[in-house]
Amino acid sequence: MTSRKAGLGRGLEALIPIHGETTSSRPPGQTSANGSSMFRLINPDGTVRDRLPVTLEEMKSLYADMVEARVYDDKSMAMQRQGRLATYAPFRGQEAAQIGAAAALRPGDWVSGTYRDAALNWKAGYPWKLLILGRTGDERGGQVPEGVNVMPPSITVGGHMIHAVGLAWAERLKGTDRIALTSFGDGATSEGDFHEAMNFAAVYETPTVFLCQNNGWAISYPVEEQTRSETIADKALAYGMPGVRVDGNDVIAVLVAVREAAERAREGEGPSLVEAVTYRLGPHTTADDPGRYRKDDEVAAWEELDPLVRVRRLLERSGAWTESWQQSLETEASNRIEEAVAWAESVPEPEPDDMFKRMFAEPTPNLVEQEREATGRG
Amino acid sequence: MTSRKAGLGRGLEALIPIHGETTSSRPPGQTSANGSSMFRLINPDGTVRDRLPVTLEEMKSLYADMVEARVYDDKSMAMQRQGRLATYAPFRGQEAAQIGAAAALRPGDWVSGTYRDAALNWKAGYPWKLLILGRTGDERGGQVPEGVNVMPPSITVGGHMIHAVGLAWAERLKGTDRIALTSFGDGATSEGDFHEAMNFAAVYETPTVFLCQNNGWAISYPVEEQTRSETIADKALAYGMPGVRVDGNDVIAVLVAVREAAERAREGEGPSLVEAVTYRLGPHTTADDPGRYRKDDEVAAWEELDPLVRVRRLLERSGAWTESWQQSLETEASNRIEEAVAWAESVPEPEPDDMFKRMFAEPTPNLVEQEREATGRG
Amino acid sequence: MAELNIAQAINSALDTALSSDDRVLILGEDVGRAGGVFRVTDGLRNRYGAERVVDTPVAESGIIGAAFGLAVAGMRPVAEIQFLGFSYPAYDQIVNHVARIRNRTNHRHTSPMVIRMPYGGGIGAAEHHSESTEAVYVHIPGLKVVVPSTPKDARGLLLAAIEDPDPVIFLEPIRLYRAVKEHVPDIYYTVDIGPLRVEREGSDITLVSWGAMMRETRQAAGILAEAGVSVEVLDLRTLSPLDRDGIVASVEKTGRAVIVHEAPLTAGLGAEIAATIQERALYSLKTPVRRVTGWDTVFPLKRSEHHYLPSVDRIVAAAESALED
Amino acid sequence: MAELNIAQAINSALDTALSSDDRVLILGEDVGRAGGVFRVTDGLRNRYGAERVVDTPVAESGIIGAAFGLAVAGMRPVAEIQFLGFSYPAYDQIVNHVARIRNRTNHRHTSPMVIRMPYGGGIGAAEHHSESTEAVYVHIPGLKVVVPSTPKDARGLLLAAIEDPDPVIFLEPIRLYRAVKEHVPDIYYTVDIGPLRVEREGSDITLVSWGAMMRETRQAAGILAEAGVSVEVLDLRTLSPLDRDGIVASVEKTGRAVIVHEAPLTAGLGAEIAATIQERALYSLKTPVRRVTGWDTVFPLKRSEHHYLPSVDRIVAAAESALED
Numbered sequence A, B: 001m002t003s004r005k006a007g008l009g010r011g012l013e014a015l016i017p018i019h020g021e022t023t024s025s026r027p028p029g030q031t032s033a034n035g036s037s038m039f040r041l042i043n044p045d046g047t048v049r050d051r052l053p054v055t056l057e058e059m060k061s062l063y064a065d066m067v068e069a070r071v072y073d074d075k076s077m078a079m080q081r082q083g084r085l086a087t088y089a090p091f092r093g094q095e096a097a098q099i100g101a102a103a104a105l106r107p108g109d110w111v112s113g114t115y116r117d118a119a120l121n122w123k124a125g126y127p128w129k130l131l132i133l134g135r136t137g138d139e140r141g142g143q144v145p146e147g148v149n150v151m152p153p154s155i156t157v158g159g160h161m162i163h164a165v166g167l168a169w170a171e172r173l174k175g176t177d178r179i180a181l182t183s184f185g186d187g188a189t190s191e192g193d194f195h196e197a198m199n200f201a202a203v204y205e206t207p208t209v210f211l212c213q214n215n216g217w218a219i220s221y222p223v224e225e226q227t228r229s230e231t232i233a234d235k236a237l238a239y240g241m242p243g244v245r246v247d248g249n250d251v252i253a254v255l256v257a258v259r260e261a262a263e264r265a266r267e268g269e270g271p272s273l274v275e276a277v278t279y280r281l282g283p284h285t286t287a288d289d290p291g292r293y294r295k296d297d298e299v300a301a302w303e304e305l306d307p308l309v310r311v312r313r314l315l316e317r318s319g320a321w322t323e324s325w326q327q328s329l330e331t332e333a334s335n336r337i338e339e340a341v342a343w344a345e346s347v348p349e350p351e352p353d354d355m356f357k358r359m360f361a362e363p364t365p366n367l368v369e370q371e372r373e374a375t376g377r378g
Numbered sequence C, D: 001m002a003e004l005n006i007a008q009a010i011n012s013a014l015d016t017a018l019s020s021d022d023r024v025l026i027l028g029e030d031v032g033r034a035g036g037v038f039r040v041t042d043g044l045r046n047r048y049g050a051e052r053v054v055d056t057p058v059a060e061s062g063i064i065g066a067a068f069g070l071a072v073a074g075m076r077p078v079a080e081i082q083f084l085g086f087s088y089p090a091y092d093q094i095v096n097h098v099a100r101i102r103n104r105t106n107h108r109h110t111s112p113m114v115i116r117m118p119y120g121g122g123i124g125a126a127e128h129h130s131e132s133t134e135a136v137y138v139h140i141p142g143l144k145v146v147v148p149s150t151p152k153d154a155r156g157l158l159l160a161a162i163e164d165p166d167p168v169i170f171l172e173p174i175r176l177y178r179a180v181k182e183h184v185p186d187i188y189y190t191v192d193i194g195p196l197r198v199e200r201e202g203s204d205i206t207l208v209s210w211g212a213m214m215r216e217t218r219q220a221a222g223i224l225a226e227a228g229v230s231v232e233v234l235d236l237r238t239l240s241p242l243d244r245d246g247i248v249a250s251v252e253k254t255g256r257a258v259i260v261h262e263a264p265l266t267a268g269l270g271a272e273i274a275a276t277i278q279e280r281a282l283y284s285l286k287t288p289v290r291r292v293t294g295w296d297t298v299f300p301l302k303r304s305e306h307h308y309l310p311s312v313d314r315i316v317a318a319a320e321s322a323l324e325d
């Protein structure tokens, strides 16, 4: 690769400090055997640990994306409470991990994520309106536009990671330089399919990026119990794959780490694992009561590390954040999302025959018959 | 633990040399991150690398077991060719790994192994006659005597490893100091169930020993393609579990490593992974033609490392091996196995109603009815 | 004797089993701290400790495989799979190991264990949360499959399942969890695995169903009865082994049958029931056995669920057409 | 046009597909170097290279999941599972992903892929190698399931499956792999997925079977014919979607039917066929539809196999009893 933006990619070591305060940073592609280090560029107070590999405009734009994602998340929570959406899985607190990762991708790259990855999927091209339509309980929400290579959010935990191996493999066979990113949680790393996916990717050297959003909990089960490996990143070693642990609440650290992994993949150097350490500030889903299993002060401590606040502080320090800018971001995001909601809610009820029509390219005689019965046209 | 045989167990570091020739040795319980080292006590030429933690009598007895196992293996291959057994999976070349591992167990310990683990199972208490009966294609071969806690050989690859987690867990809950050992191949480490088993064992700290007989091949697929981790032992790191790599053709190294792992387990220190590096000298099964996928000289090189020859040489050096002793070992083993064969072949044909009777403690009405139909007694 | 709904009745059975048999332990995702995503195991971890009510990693094959090992070595595990639609990663463990160990070892090793799985649609859930694929377990020799539709049966069947020397899949109808309450004895009692329950006697037509679809079936029976039809309603309760005699006896009397299930039609359990009826009671049949089932489509999302789930109307219409013949 | 057995016909179809469509690739355990444990993929790796005939790690879920990704991104993977009994670790991938992506995305993403699985007993194999659990795939919406019983159908159905825009499970009857040879056109041709094949026309009774059991069914038909019975024999070929019209048309003519399959009776595919016949042709039925099937037991090991597999005698006896009624 020759045309690489200055400051991004391999030259990373130059960009990051040698000594950190609470964590030390290390270049992606190197696994710590003890897992104690974590790659971070922006501190929680908004100070930076070194020159950032983005311009101020890019930084502002990433911030705007995170704000928009949060507006969507808040709106969805509210709508679910009003009975306008089916169960909703909020990503509050994980905006940096998702927006940062998606920002590292190129158009046409594949994304295979979960029920909690709306921000990631949106940034990768999945329109809000279709995400919302999906959350109202409508299969048509899964019909992303042509050219947007985002898989529908995986509801089952585990199965979707290996898809990113096949997707990436196909792109290599077709001779494109597209890659596939799969996003999953800390809990998902316990599923056998995580293992098979990591192993296949390593064995066939597919251009796949594994992004684990380690948000501390799998519903009520804490990550400390989920696994005895010191970090999720350490698991990469079992596959001879690079693994890196980043501060998942630092949008730039995530961007850099995922871009590094993506570049490796694009250049035929195979898959990598990126562990983004973050936290789910909200409930698992709207059906969950986190008070049953976790302490308020744990949540409060993580509220302090809010990924949006961190960037806002950084921008404040550079004089690039104002209250009115914030308000205009929120208003504009809100307008766009309201518009998407209005659109989704205006989509006519599914017809009873729809479900028969979308089973196969051509409905089987059996389905044609059942469709007639169902629609009373038989 | 106080009553430990002199020279066995934790004092291991004292017993093994610091510098090796082709491999360096390291105590079990430590994982090499680069996988280049392998624990070995007896060299292929029969010289030892340090004082062995067994008496000469024990050594001779382990040798006798290996000889008996080989006689069984040869006999089974011959019988299969005569159509007297169903497909047979020979373990030739893996006797040290299996006998060494079983020698590290105590009566009542659980064993959950594969179709290739006849020697392991036998040494753990599974009578030859039942193993043979099983291989004739008779479910009654799975009915091990009370007190022998050996599971039937697992035919599917993958599923049986996690059973050793549950078995060991139950023993801990019951307050015994029994452990469970599960044996599996290099290929099996790719199954999702390997991952789930390793993770569960680590999470619940069950007294489980994972023994991988890395014999280089999974049918026609070489271990170098099966995984990109440098060693199988390295995979333990992903679970925060000790992993050790031993020369699987060195019966004492295997014994020591597995005993170390077993002791750890018994003392409540949790599971370990032992990778025994060995080689399948024969075909995958009697239905396999290894000439299609591997070179004769690879096999020839491993013939040189025959685990029986190594011990014979050691015994020869100590003057403890004679041609006539060898012959008496073979004759006696052969007699015992012929007897077992005769017994197995004298077991009456299964009755048509047998299969209905062994589905549940009490046959369901449905099965009673079908049994009547099948036996014409309805 | 307390007024309990199905979720509470299951909780009470688990409580009873844990307190009366040391070998019983519960394991599954979120069964401990959270008390289960449906609160069915609520309070049990506090009462019996984290050693006996065990939260597990997110790994269904691991849960079932570990439970299997526990069972073989003498425990009585009750494993929970969060939704039936998440049981497929454990299908190999269930089919190739749990269901077979007795056969493989000629009774020497056994796997007395219970696998609880909430199932069924109607709650507007996400994908895979609404499955009703009981047939893929009923088809597997070596398993028993039960499903209660009342609180009393829920407690009694679950205690029977835990007592059973063989593995039992215990399906829990999600949309009935809190639908009805009834007096449930708090003494130890079991409901036999096997026999169906004649919920309503009648002589014109037999309605056969189980689990969650019992609600619609009951409603349909009510409507038919009001129209003067004498309806017999069978609640199968045990899906494997099937109470063929009970089904056939009813249809021999009525000569007409409608089977109701929410799984897809093709190769659903209704097929087995219809096949059995025609095998054993063909000459009593006045009209073909009807099946009112889910369609041969993926279970749809919230907005289309009502187009998928068999409705009271469809059941009534099928019965009416059977009665017209 | 060559004389080929079923194994060779499948090999020829794979060869044709690899040579005529760049998007086709084969993946599975031992399909490359070893040419498959039954030599069905023999020679293909040499001809098309290790990139298109891909040996995989021992991981069935991985194989199907990777093939699924390949298919979604535009390839036409043909995945092999070494034996149907080893497919259960991939059941989740097949049911929750392969079968559903078109529905989940309203046609935007699709998974045109073939899953080949040798299946069935009669070869004295080890545990799990003899399974015949087609019903657990037929019950799943979104899959097609086919199974040839002749070399000509094998080639044509496999080419049709590879062409198909939706996922197809292609079952291969192990004990027929080398049982018969016939002239198989080497031109590109397909056999439609869907329609059954009337293998023998008759008017007294219909025998319905597929795959490996066609051999015993044919023999039974021969014996019955010699005894003067006019037998119609249906080879289903496609198990999903089922050719209900074809089955019903035959039974409307004959009034009697025997279904033969080697899977366990309960909730086997025979149930669906019998249920359909009574639904649509009850008044043509002179006698109950019989099912001659494997028992509701685990498929036994070598020494008991002959007690398990439906025999020619059992089929003849069932037909005779149907004819007596």
Ligand SMILES: Cc1ncc(C[n+]2csc(CCOP(=O)(O)OP(=O)(O)O)c2C)c(N)n1
Pocket: A116, A155, A156, A157, A158, A184, A185, A186, A187, A188, A189, A215, A217, A218, A219, A280, A284, C029, C058, C060, C082, C086, C089
């Ligand atoms: C196969 C499967 N098992 C169980 C579930 C139920 N479930 C949904 S999310 C979840 C926890 C997943 O945790 P994690 O992977 O950390 O992701 P997070 O929700 O924290 O983003 C569980 C157990 C499921 N959806 N699929």
Ligand SMILES: Cc1ncc(C[n+]2csc(CCOP(=O)(O)OP(=O)(O)O)c2C)c(N)n1
Pocket: B116, B155, B156, B157, B158, B184, B185, B186, B187, B188, B189, B215, B217, B218, B219, B280, B284, D029, D058, D060, D082, D086, D089
């Ligand atoms: C679930 C499953 N998949 C595939 C197979 C077919 N199979 C039998 S043995 C084997 C290779 C296993 O290799 P390894 O684990 O290294 O053990 P080895 O045979 O070398 O002892 C395969 C693929 C199987 N038995 N079960």
Ligand SMILES: [Mg+2]
Pocket: A185, A186, A187, A213, A214, A215, A216, A217, A218, A219
């Ligand atoms: Mg999580």
Ligand SMILES: [Mg+2]
Pocket: B185, B186, B187, B213, B214, B215, B216, B217, B218, B219
């Ligand atoms: Mg091997």
